[in-house]
Amino acid sequence: MKLHIKNGRLVDPANNVDAVTDLFIDGGKVAATGAAPASFTADRTIDATGLVVAPGLVDLSARLREPGYEYKATLESEMQAAVQGGVTSLVCPPDTDPVLDEPGLVEMLKYRARNLNQAHVHPLGALTMGLKGKALTEMAELTEAGCVGFAQAEHPIEDTNVLLRAMQYANTFGYTVWLRPQDAHIGKGGIAHAGPLASRLGLSGVPVMAETIALHTIFELVRSTGARVHLCRMSSAAGLELVRAAKKEGLPVTCDVGAHHVHMTDADIGFFDSKARMDPPFRSQRDRDAIRAGLFDGTVDAMCSDHTPVDDDEKLLPFAEASPGATGLELLLSLALKWSEDYAAGQGGKEAQAPLARALARITCDAARVAGLDAGHLAPGAVADVVLFDPDARWTVQEQALASQGKHTPFVGYELAGQVRRTIVAGHIAYKRRLT
Numbered sequence: 001m002k003l004h005i006k007n008g009r010l011v012d013p014a015n016n017v018d019a020v021t022d023l024f025i026d027g028g029k030v031a032a033t034g035a036a037p038a039s040f041t042a043d044r045t046i047d048a049t050g051l052v053v054a055p056g057l058v059d060l061s062a063r064l065r066e067p068g069y070e071y072k073a074t075l076e077s078e079m080q081a082a083v084q085g086g087v088t089s090l091v092c093p094p095d096t097d098p099v100l101d102e103p104g105l106v107e108m109l110k111y112r113a114r115n116l117n118q119a120h121v122h123p124l125g126a127l128t129m130g131l132k133g134k135a136l137t138e139m140a141e142l143t144e145a146g147c148v149g150f151a152q153a154e155h156p157i158e159d160t161n162v163l164l165r166a167m168q169y170a171n172t173f174g175y176t177v178w179l180r181p182q183d184a185h186i187g188k189g190g191i192a193h194a195g196p197l198a199s200r201l202g203l204s205g206v207p208v209m210a211e212t213i214a215l216h217t218i219f220e221l222v223r224s225t226g227a228r229v230h231l232c233r234m235s236s237a238a239g240l241e242l243v244r245a246a247k248k249e250g251l252p253v254t255c256d257v258g259a260h261h262v263h264m265t266d267a268d269i270g271f272f273d274s275k276a277r278m279d280p281p282f283r284s285q286r287d288r289d290a291i292r293a294g295l296f297d298g299t300v301d302a303m304c305s306d307h308t309p310v311d312d313d314e315k316l317l318p319f320a321e322a323s324p325g326a327t328g329l330e331l332l333l334s335l336a337l338k339w340s341e342d343y344a345a346g347q348g349g350k351e352a353q354a355p356l357a358r359a360l361a362r363i364t365c366d367a368a369r370v371a372g373l374d375a376g377h378l379a380p381g382a383v384a385d386v387v388l389f390d391p392d393a394r395w396t397v398q399e400q401a402l403a404s405q406g407k408h409t410p411f412v413g414y415e416l417a418g419q420v421r422r423t424i425v426a427g428h429i430a431y432k433r434r435l436t
Contacts, residue, residue: 001043001427002026004036008048008388012055013357014365014377023053025384028427032380048388051421054360056088056119056385057332058367058376060256060304061232063325064090064121065405066109068097073309073405078329079118081404083423083431085330086387087305088119089368089375094126095153101126101137103145110146118430120385122371124151124178127166133157136166139175148371149230151178154279158184160217167227176372180232181214181239182280191320193266193283201272203320206281208236215242222251230370231255233306235280237290244299254370255299257291258306259328259335263342264288264410274315274322275410278306292343295362302367303339305332309406327406331397333389334416336363341417356391386424393419 003025010021010033017033024031024040031037062082065073082090092109094100100109106123113121125142127150129135139150150170157163170177187210192198194205211234219242222229234240234255243255264282276282294300308325315322328335340359368376375385396415399407423431 002040003424003427004042004045005048005053005386005388006045008051008053010053010378011357011360012378013361014055015379018357023378023386025424025427028384030378030380030382030384033378046388046422050390051388052356052391054387054389055364055376055378056387056423056425057086057363058089058371058373059087059307059329059332059363060091060302060367060371061258062087062090062092062305062307062329063095063309064092065309066096066112067105072311075112076116077403077405078307078309079113079116081327081329081402082119083425084403084420086333086389086420086423087329088385088387088423088425089373090119090121091148091371092121092123093153094124094151095131095155099126099131100124100147101129103141106142106145106147117428118425120375120425122146122148122373124149126150127152127177128157128162131155133159133162136162136169139169140173143175148373149176149178151232154180156182156184156214164221164225167221167225167229171225171227176228176230178230178232179218181211181218181234183210183213186210186213191277191281192269193281195266195284197266197269201269208238208283211236211239211280212242215239219246219251219253222253226252228252233258233261233280233304234291234300235261235283235287237287240290240294240299247299254301256302256304256367256370257295257300259303259332260306260326260410261288262291262295262303262335262339268410269319272319273410274317274319275326275408275412277319277322277324278326279324289346292339292346295339296343296358301370303332303336303362304367305329307404309404310408311406315408326409327402327404328409329404330402331409331411331416332363333387333420334418336360337391337418338416384424384427387420388422389418389420391418393417395419
């Protein structure tokens with residue numbers, strides 16, 4: 001199908017484009033911007049007046065819950081949630097059941113996703129068999145099956161020798177190791193940020209040093225092996241300072257933060273609100289502010305949804321017993337825009353404002369660069385993954401309106417800006433919002 005998207009504000013951070021101009025799509029690819037290609041005749045014209053036309057969002061952490069956890073969510077429900085949120089590329093952690101440690105499982109997941117003809121799914125393979133931290137997986141075979149990197153999800157490797165061998169192997173073949181920095185012992189079993197609030201509430205704590213100790217170990221191994229490492233869902237100011245120093249040193253590391261952690265603090269636990277039960281836990285206001293600043297200055301490379309659907313049986317429990325996680329695919333765009341607005345207000349003037357292009361970069365081209373994907377941009381010849389949204393339209397987060405099977409989020413009842421009107425995946429319209 002040939003599409004002509006006219007009169008929209010085209011914002012393409014990867015190519016430094018921010019202007020009211022037209023976009024032309026042909027054969028699932030971007031044909032041109034500005035003037036139509038020779039002999040181009042549109043099959044369909046979309047008037048995007050008043051809307052932002054941007055690359056489809058790239059999410060670095062979205063649990064689709066298949067295979068194995070279909071009672072929490074299905075591929076169909078979560079792919080619908082993705083396109084409803086403007087997300088066109090998804091990186092999926094390997095902690096399914098069975099774990100994504102064999103090529104056949106990866107191929108099955110990608111086959112199922114392709115048949116749905118919605119967002120692109122890019123699985124992470126397990127770094128060790130069964131995520132048990134002992135025997136390494138066949139990384140070469142998993143890469144051939146479609147894995148874009150290798151991770152342990154929420155299962156830290158206790159034996160540092162195993163992690164050393166994994167990073168040596170990964171570096172030999174140019175693979176990226178995705179690690180969430182968490183010590184295997186310090187803070188184990190903790191459910192809230194170790195601080196005054198957790199003490200008052202009687203909740204076991206996860207100290208910041210659980211993150212920083214793990215980071216010191218990871219960076220020493222990077223120095224030894226030269227392996228490329230992506231740090232998932234950083235949560236603390238002290239941790240980000242270590243990342244900043246590592247980047248300044250020239251170590252090949254990148255990092256992301258969860259969208260919820262950009263806005264929430266441990267105070268949002270309130271009266272034991274299980275919707276605010278997350279892993280890593282929400283930390284102090286100082287940590288939250290450091291995350292926002294890190295996104296602004298580039299220490300943090302990307303913002304992800306950390307989409308983790310949880311069913312009622314595991315979430316509607318006392319705080320200490322509830323499963324961690326929240327839905328996020330449909331909130332990623334709005335929370336990125338909210339970060340931009342809030343950061344500007346916190347700096348006391350528009351001169352410090354993170355422009356729209358910077359907010360979009362953290363969830364498009366910057367995220368794609370981290371994952372090694374040719375996505376998140378709208379240069380001629382690129383796959384036509386596009387989102388059209390109204391940056392000024394405000395919407396209230398309501399559980400029943402979410403497409404995800406997981407309805408739990410600490411943002412229920414919040415009014416957010418940025419409403420997706422259309423999502424285009426590889427040139428076809430995957431989602432169109434019905435206007436009331």
